[in-house]
Amino acid sequence: MASVHSRKNKAGEITSYQVKWRLGGGREAPVQTERFDDEPSAEVFKDAVNEHQQQWPPGWVKGKGYIDLSAAVEETSYIFRNYAREVIKNKTGVEERYRRDCYRELEMYLEPTFGNCDVRSAEHFSKRTVAAWVIKMGQTYVWRGSKRKLMSPKTLKNLHGLLSSVLRDAMEAEPPLRDRNPCKSMRLPRTDDDGAADDERSEDAEFLTPDEVAGIVSCFTRAEDRVLVRVTYGTGMRWGEVTALARRHARTPVAGEYELRVVRAWKRRPKDHEQPGAYLGTPKSVASRRTVDISAGLWQELVDHGLEEMAPAALIFHNGKGERLVYSTFYDRWVAAVTEAKEQGLVPEWKYPTFHDLRHSHVAALLSAGHSPKYVQQRLGHESIKTTMDKYGHLLKEAHTGALGTIDRALGIDGPSGFEVAEEEHEARRPVEAPGRSLFVAHLGTTKVGFWDVAHAEETAERWARERAGSVRVEKVTAEWWIRSTPVQQRGSENGLKRVRHSVPARAYIWQVGPAVYAADGTELLEPGAHEVRGGWVWEFEPLYTEEPAHHTAEWKPGARTEARAWGPDREAVEAAYATARGDALRTCGLHPERAVDGREVTA
Incomplete structure (x- = not known):
């Protein structure tokens, strides 16, 4: 109180x-x-x-009191609950369902804390107030199905992103309403660890093995359901995409090649819309509009399902009357099949797969066989390869066969897929088990980074090119070449092979400030922007990478100059460290070895 x-x-x-x-x-x-x-x-x-x-009472401005009536409309527009709703209302390139979800999240989780706060206030929205809200949300119970559980890290991340987008809009307003966004660079709970007990159902993806998928398929009583599940597992499509496929979307552009074209998906309008209910709209994103290659074996299953007798506009998967297949009606059959598969010992008792887990399991079949993350990204319809790697990067292993051949094996289809991959590709993508054989080098500008797995080298090079631009390339080299190219002082006991990486390097968002430059007499030699804090992503193989909150240095430089600088992932700690570094530089600049007094060097 x-x-x-x-x-x-x-x-x-x-x-x-x-x-x-x-x-x-x-x-x-x-x-x-x-x-x-x-x-x-x-x-x-x-x-x-x-x-x-x-x-804070609505309409109250700290230090000023209640606003007068003439300014009421303008001032209340800066109250968070009003400003946030206006930001969401004016978002472009999003669907109405997204806006509804944002409004609901505002009302349930953001407005109880920030509703009456002023988006311009550095006190209302500070690192401390946002951190307190994050902690509060992490202790909030929400409904998941019929159970109340702690809010998952993924949900918290989404809410934090919504808050950050509102404050970022305030920063980018004309004129700017804020100097900084306290949500930026704030650490959140890991999304891959929500603390669920071993006997609780996880909110993460449930990856099914090919045998487990086959077991579930065998427990469906309807032939059309079995084909639907196998096509979904064989393509990685979403429910709204696979059930929107029409006959005209199944194509054979040339003899021996087969594809399904994803150009639409089922969507739903709210009840208060003038035309409520389901409708066919565009897929989830631009990247989701794609062509998915399928094997000859999976195509034959569609033919056996009656594909060639269908009219061009006919839905391939429907409710038996040629109309939309409603998920709620199929869901009961899915649950029954999974339950039966468990009772027969075909699926482990502790797994609770959803239909969407077929998409996750499709990715697992590809990535665990070592196929290119870029290929998987395009096949799934992800906007960014970061989405693919963040969700599925841990599944990368070694490559043995072509991508469609992998799916054929997962589905238990015999015979050629029509998309065999040359043996040279398999060899190039196979991780080196014996370090003396070969490895892959990512050339990132003037930096060379070695990897045992080509997929890790490609991912690192792609991220580097996207963030830094410039020239990048990946090449396969022998271990002997790597040893020869490693400076003697860096080779160590394993001739430099210890520096070859087994995964994509870590990154950190590093703040840095400086250098402040001082002459030997203590005069500050101003450099444009030297005292401005700036940030950017830094790889762990770069000198500025650190997991400590902040580092600082005060170093003598040629020309009797002393430089002070600071860097680290915690902005406030970096700013404090910079002040310390400048103090150190001022104390030592007069002792610079190049400063001469009466023809003699000054020494400590």
């Missing part, structure tokens, strides 16, 4: 009154304060804070 505290000077005289409370009323929430010259005004404000559940 808010409370009033008197403020006294050294003589013990009351000079002002301060209202104090914790934002939102949480025990660990940030403390908020407002100053008043008289006690009655403070009491009135205290009551207003309590009335609004420990939030």
Whole structure:
């Protein structure tokens, strides 16, 4: 609850009154304060804070009071609940369902804490207040099906992203409403670890083996359901995509090649829309509009399903009447098949696969066989390869066969796929088991980084090119070449092979500031932008990479100059370290070896 505290000077005289409370009323929430010259005004404000559940009263501007009526419309537009809704309303390139989801998340999770806050205020939205909200959300229980569980890290990440987008909009407004976004570079709980107990169902993807998929398929009583599941597993399509396929989308561009064209997906309009219900719209993203190659074996299954007798506009998978196959009706049959597969011992009891897990399992079949992440990205319809790698990068192993051959084996189809991959490709993509054989070098500008797996080299090179531009390439080399190219002082006991990586290198968002440059007499030699904090992604093989909050240096440089700089992943720690570095530089610049006094060097 808010409370009033008197403020006294050294003589013990009351000079002002301060209202104090914790934002939102949480025990660990940030403390908020407002100053008043008289006690009655403070009491009135205290009551207003309590009335609004420990939030700043609507229309109140810190240090100014309630806004006057003439400015009311303009000022209230900066209140978070109003500003955020306007930001979402004006987002372009998004669907109405996305807006509805954002409005719901605002109302449920953001507005209870920030609803009456001013987006311009550095006190209302600071690193401390946002961190307190993140902690609060991490302790919030939400409904998952019929159970209440702690909010998952993925949900928290999405909410944090929504808050960040609103504050970023305030920064980019004309003129800017804020100097910085406190959400930027804030550490969140890992999305791959939500702390679920071993006996609880995980919210992560459930990867099914080919035998487990076959087991589930065998438990369906309807032939059309079996084909639907196998085609979904064989293509990695989403439910809304595979059930929107028409006969005209199944094509054979040349003899021996088969493909399914994804150009639409089932969507749903809200009940209050003038035409509510399901409709055929565009897929999830631009990248989702794609062509998915399939093998001759999977094509034959579609032919056996009656593909060639269908009209061009006819749905391949439907409700038996040629109409949309509603997921809720199929869901019951899916659950029944999974349950039966478990009872027969075809699927482990601890697995709870959803239909969408067929898409995840499709990726697992490809990546675990070592096929290119770029190929998988395009096949799935991901906008960015980062999405593919973040979700499925841990599945990368070695390559043995062509991508479609892999899917054929996963489906148990015999015979040629029509898309065999040359043996040279398999050899090039196979990780080196004996270090003396070969490896892959990513040339990143002037930097060379070695990898045992070509997929890791390609992913690193692609990210580098996207972020830094410039020339990049990946080449296969012998271990002997790598040893010869490694400086003697860096070879160590394993002749430099220890520096060859088994995974994509880590990255960190590093803030840096400086250098501040001082002459030997302490005069600061100003460099444009030297004192501005700037940030960017840094790879672990680069000198600035660190996991410590901050580092700083004060070093002598040629020309009797002393330079101070600081860097690290924690911006506030970097700024503090920079102040320390500048102090060190000022203390030591007068001792620079190149400074001469009476013809003699000054020494410590």
